[in-house]
Structures are given as structure tokens and as C-alpha cells.
Amino acid sequence: xxxxxxxxxxxxxxxxxxxxxxxxxxxxxxxxxxxxxxxxxxxxxxxxxxxxxxxxxxxxxxxxxxxxxxxxxxxxxxxxxxxxxxxxxxxxxxxxxxxxxxxxxxxxxxxxxxx
Amino acid sequence: xxxxxxxxxxxxxxxxxxxxxxxxxxxxxxxxxxxxxxxxxxxxxxxxxxxxxxxxxxxxxxxxxxxxxxxxxxxxxxxxxxxxxxxxxxxxxxxxxxxxxxxxxxxxxxxxxxxx
Numbered sequence: 120x121x122x123x124x125x126x127x128x129x130x131x132x133x134x135x136x137x138x139x140x141x142x143x144x145x146x147x148x149x150x151x152x153x154x155x156x157x158x159x160x161x162x163x164x165x166x167x168x169x170x171x172x173x174x175x176x177x178x179x180x181x182x183x184x185x186x187x188x189x190x191x192x193x194x195x196x197x198x199x200x201x202x203x204x205x206x207x208x209x210x211x212x213x214x215x216x217x218x219x220x221x222x223x224x225x226x227x228x229x230x231x232x233x234x
Numbered sequence: 235x236x237x238x239x240x241x242x243x244x245x246x247x248x249x250x251x252x253x254x255x256x257x258x259x260x261x262x263x264x265x266x267x268x269x270x271x272x273x274x275x276x277x278x279x280x281x282x283x284x285x286x287x288x289x290x291x292x293x294x295x296x297x298x299x300x301x302x303x304x305x306x307x308x309x310x311x312x313x314x315x316x317x318x319x320x321x322x323x324x325x326x327x328x329x330x331x332x333x334x335x336x337x338x339x340x341x342x343x344x345x346x347x348x349x350x
Contacts, residue, residue, distance in 0.1 A: 123276075125276070152339075159343065159344075159346075160343050160344075161238070161325050161327070161341030161342050161343050161344055162277070162325075162341050163341070164338050164339065164340075167338075207276050207277075209276070219265060219282065219284065219289070219290075220265055220267065220282075220329050220337060220339055221267070221279055221282055221290065222267075222269075222277075222279065222339065223279070224269075224276030224277050224278065225276050226275055226276050227274070227275060227276045229274070
């Protein structure tokens with residue numbers, strides 16, 4: 120069974136602070152995705168990282184995929200109240216030589232940014 | 235264009251009652267997934283369809299859970315004899331091309347099931 124350990128589970132910070140969320144596994148993933156989920160809504164994809172060592176930036180968000188494709192991080196610079204939400208990492212892996220999109224999710228990080 | 239829709243959005247059931255949850259994927263999307271999300275947790279995979287074929291049902295927690303997609307579009311997740319531990323949000327997601335790297339998985343808003 121593949122597991123993704125996400126940390127921290129809860130993060131409460133002040134506006135303007137920086138933060139990092141980590142996602143770790145003992146398994147190799149073909150790709151890793153980060154989602155944000157608002158209350159009462161489904162997860163919305165933020166980014167997909169595919170290549171080991173890959174770094175992607177989305178405005179104030181920086182995503183990194185570990186060299187061994189087992190771990191990832193999400194760094195937010197100068198957090199704003201609008202960043203508040205549940206952040207989820209999810210890994211996709213190959214089974215029998217093919218990958219069809221099945222995702223293994225981490226437990227999620229509930230981020231609260233106070234004005 | 236319309237996204238993934240799910241109905242009902244909320245369902246309250248008495249223990250032992252059967253429920254049916256519906257998912258309308260994005261038109262033309264080949265693959266459809268069902269996930270179960272407990273409160274404050276990440277979603278967990280339940281089952282996967284490619285068109286009308288159910289190719290993976292390894293995540294269904296018991297034989298009380300049954301899913302179908304008879305015409306390769308709309309899907310229904312049925313839970314028989316509901317138990318309190320079935321209370322969760324049930325998410326549906328669809329993608330265009332299975333096996334394509336960086337394919338975006340689109341999620342519906344979910345059905346929140348509460349079993350009393």
C-alpha cells in the first residue's frame with residue numbers, strides 16, 4: 120500500500136509570513152499533484168510535477184518534486200488570507216506498466232492565514 | 235463548459251437505508267473516479283471506470299458498496315444498508331485521457347452523506 124505523509128496537519132500563521140508544506144513517501148510516484156480544497160467544494164488542481172528535481176512556480180507558490188520522486192514540497196511566500204484552505208498532495212503511480220490517473224492523497228494541511 | 239456535477243449535494247440517511255449518489259462527468263471524459271473523504275482528511279480512492287468498464291474497484295470498503303457506469307457517462311455509487319462509518323463526502327472526478335502525464339483530474343463538489 121502506498122502512503123503519502125503530509126505535514127504539518129494544521130498551520131495557523133499571520134498574513135505576510137512564509138510557510139512550507141511537506142509530502143513524503145517511501146514509494147516512487149510517476150507524478151505528484153498539489154490541490155487546494157475549499158469547504159463544500161471538490162479539490163482543485165494547482166500543479167503537477169513529473170520530473171525528479173523539478174521546480175514549478177505559480178505566483179507566490181513554489182512546488183518542488185524530490186530527485187527520487189518520493190517527496191514534494193509546497194512553499195508559499197508572503198501568505199495572504201485568501202490562501203486559507205485545505206492543501207492536498209496526491210501521487211500517481213504506475214501499475215502494471217500503465218498509469219491511469221488513480222491518486223493516493225496525503226492527509227491534507229489545513230492552512231489558516233490571519234489578517 | 236460545465237464541470238463535474240454531483241447529486242444530491244447532501245444526503246441524510248437512517249442507518250440501514252440504501253442510498254444512491256450520482257455523478258455527471260465532463261462530457262467526453264473517458265475516465266471516472268470515485269473517492270471517499272472523511273472529515274478533515276484527504277480523499278481515498280474507491281473505484282475507477284474507463285468508459286463503461288469498471289477496471290479497478292480495489293478501494294470499495296465492503297460489498298455494500300456498488301458502482302456502475304452503464305453507458306460510459308453518468309455514474310452511480312450505491313451504498314446498501316448504510317452504516318454510521320459510511321458518513322463522509324463522496325467525490326467524483328473525471329479525466330480525458332487515462333495514462334497521459336500531467337492530465338488534469340477534475341473533481342465534482344461532492345455529496346456529503348450523513349448516516350444517523
